Amino acid sequence: MTRSLVAAFALASTSLAAAPALAEPFQGPYVGVEAGLNHDSIGRANGVAVDHGKSAFAGGAIAGYDYKLTPRVVVGAEAGIDAGIHDAARGDVDGTPASIDPQRQINVTARAGYLVNPKTLVYARGGYANVRVQTTIGQQAEAISRSSDLNGWTLGGGTERALTSNVSARVEYRYTELGQAHGRFDRHQVLVGVAYHF
Secondary structure (H helix, E strand, O other), X not given: OHHHHHHHHHHXXXXXXXXXXXXXXXXXXXXXXXXXXEEEEEEEEOOEEOOOEEEEEEEEEEEEEEEEOOOOEEEXXXXXXXXXEXXXXXXXXXXXXXXXXXXXXXXXXXXXXXXXXXXXXXXXXXXXXXXXXXXXXOOHHHOEEEEXXXXXXXXXXXXXXXXXXXXXXXXXXXXXXXXXXXEEEEEEEEEEEEEEEO
């Protein structure tokens, strides 16, 4: 009987040691998806004058890494790519109809946050942003289109909540400024996301 108990204990100990460790929230690598709303305010970009804003649905993917400096303070880095749906803004170039159509946005940012409790992180982020836009001047067969990159910076903040040891959800606001020498392109985003932590 004693030998059976010892053997069972040894087998259980070996099985537990071989089992993969559960991920710790806000510590280590993660991947995820996000979706929400973009609102673009364009004064003039690539020569196209736009006198109104444009709102659209957007979604994309994220990947990053978190590190706990202390039990309460988290720092990390994240890269993401988003794209909008039906987000072309119409305007004109010296009276000729034209449009600015954002194709995708890439962000590379750092973030820092504070754990208000073991499962809830409040954070701020900032870094580099790049938006690829297609500029079209004219209509139909006479239209001229070209793609270009607008470079700028992004700032934001949000709250992320660990739902399980591997899954978290977050809501975030971001402001992106894609200034040019002779124009203005500002983007406001409200995004919700879900991430899987390894």
